[in-house]
Amino acid sequence: MGGQLRVGQVYRYASGKDPKPAELGGYPNFHHVTHSPDLKRSLLEAGINGMAKVNSPDGPRRPVILIRSSPWKAGTEQTPWHDVFDMDNGHVRYFGDHKAGMTAAPGTTKGNAALLAAFAEHQGHTPEERAAATPLLLFRAVSRNGKPKGHVEFCGAGVIERAERLVQWGGSEHTTFVNYVYDIALIDLTDEDDEVAWEWIHARRDEDVSDTKVLELAPRAWREWVKHGNSALPRLRRRVARARIVKVPEQRPKDSSSEARDLELLYRYFDGRKHDFEAVASAVAARVLRGAGNSYLEGWLTRRSGDGGADFVGRLDLGNGLAGTSLVVLGQAKCVRPDHLVSAEQIARVVARLRRGWIGVYVTTGAYSVPAQTEMMEDQYPILLINGLDLVHQLQSMARDDHGGDLTACIEHLLSGRETAVTSRHPEEILLE
Template sequence: MRIAVGDILRYKKVICSENLYEDGCLNFHFLTKMPVVKGLQLEKGINASSAIQSADFGKVRPVILVASSPNKKGSAETPWEDFFDVDNGHIRYFGDNKLPGKDPAMAPGNKALLEAFCLAHSHDPKQRLMTPPILFFQRVTVNGISKGFPKFMGFGVINSVDLVTQWDNDKQRSFTNYAFDFTVLTLELEHERFDFSWINERRRSGFSLQDTNAKAPSSWKSWLQLGSNSLDNLRRRVSKLKVVKAGEQRPQQGTRQYQTLKSVYDFYADKKHNFEALAELIAERVIGQDMGIYRRGWITQGSSDGGADFVGKVVLGSGFSKVELIVLGQAKCEKLDSPTGGNHIARTVARLKRGWLGVYVTTSYFSESVQREVIEDNYPIVLIHGKRIAEELSQLLHESETANTVNELLNEIDAQYASRIRRRRPDEVLASNI
């Protein structure tokens, strides 16, 4: 049985594994049905199948299923926000500890993923061979029903692990947890189809890792042979003209994200210049959150910005083998329901010199014509729309140990605005020790 990234499955509480389809979707329980083998479940965020005896490597965990619920983010049940970018082979997922004072490594899901991480990054190929493949799902709403419809988002391995402190808004307390960065592996040679029989064969007691891996995707086999240094070359990448519809750049009215973005717009309504401090912080997270390559410089002085509202730099490499690129940022606190003006973006692009990068941050969204112009002309500019601002701000709030509301967090950021202002030339950022 083969499935594709983006296929929506049906997962019913009352297990029915007889029909290939249920309610118009491929039946998860039919897909995973095997005689005399305990079924797979998607009841939790991290669903690790029990380790079983293999024929050649002792006890091995066959698979781990990871599921995210975007409709529950920020709730008492899921007081964090996972990030899925499977078209670029990246998922950032928060573990299953929510209790203050508890060792997050002891939470059952975290424990299974930490074990998988150790196996995946072993220098011993035999240890890597025992790594359980991780399958990713995102719960979506179908016909108004938000439960029981997991969307398949690919498979992969853990790339890195961070110990983080998070804030539970509903319970007004902080707790430690793990954040896992996954590399989603490519299915290019399989024509974007994932053979689920590979997973099912791994679930048979006494299975052979060597034999079952014959059914594994080519990227998995390459990774087993080459190790973690090969992950970047094996990650999933979708090449396409990425014109994003307006509806995907704006939070839906009535949602928590919409209220967050509206709070931003209202907060800066009478002091729109101050929005530059928040835009600078959002740009830092978007550009450098995975590798820490972005360095903040300063906010420019009032109307004398010459086409830039903030200046920073991107640092690649280290020591002698290092290069620094100037980043010019434009910040616009605009109405949420009107597209940003293309002339503003053109103004930013016109200021860019060879080797410089641009960032444009708006509470609004970008029209399709503006996006096409940026893509087709290969402008070196990062576009950050209102929905992304809301997502990053929500995550900042979850990470904060001092702010309990969006407005409290905005006040903290705004308090830094005046001290960040400088009257300098953009190229001076390269001489700054930042």
């Protein structure tokens, strides 16, 4: 019965769905690894695949929801969204299956209904409630031999942390429609050697097996989550130790890519008017900080003269009431040629402006030299570095979300309110807002 699903492993998902061969074309056979004798095949035909419920001794139980993301569809008329898979930090942001032109309510489409029901289970208040909760197994389609279909990469098991309604662009008319987006925490599989045993899912499909017995086959992190709830997710989340130094080529778009074209467009747009670039940098910094689930308030842009090395000001809010605090965010924006390197000295000048309780953000169209990154980490500078590739990724996402993919329209919108935001106020005044 089945086998092991290993994180990062690519599986062949053949149209014939034959579970017999262990391998197909040099890749493990998805239908072999997920085979449950005498039961229906496990499928990834849709983006959200809820396996049929069984009547267990403890009540109805959905064995699993299999999630498939198809990056090659992202940005199309029918699939305008881009799912985010940050496997190193155990975070997935996955969009639901409501699309432009659908008449059904967003929460009633088959996939959204399954995920919203799972989300309710994942908010269970007791271990008994959480023991019956539906696990998510996540995959993303990958291209092999020049073909975008037929292969999937296993990305891990997850718990839904948040479900949010949002408005998106889509369809041939670029109209707006309402959909759901889900923030999913990937659990740590270290104790299982980064694998999920299909035996666990097979047991969940057995109507004669109780939730308690099924739980014995679950990964350790899942059992811990069932026992302690969502408050334990920070320590149960998947984390991959990796070097924090990012090589210069990895900070730059690939030649002839859409990112390279848009970064060049951005540079030329602000060439000769680089002070205007600060409004864009401020908006991108806000998006990055909010994207981590933080509360962030955009403040103002500083005047051209006498800004002392600071280009924009914001505020990062942590916690609430007596259990909360706020940090001043001091931003530096540098629109330079995409092949330019930011030096350690340039970063140090921004850090020198920071006071206790302040953090810095440096946004550039260029890249950061290895010595600059090394010095930042060795001296533990409290500063975020946003390079040209990250910058253009954020702007492309903003353009897709709010301007139908038109980057120039997005830039012009960000600049439209710039004049009223320019001031000579002291940065610490943001704490009074």
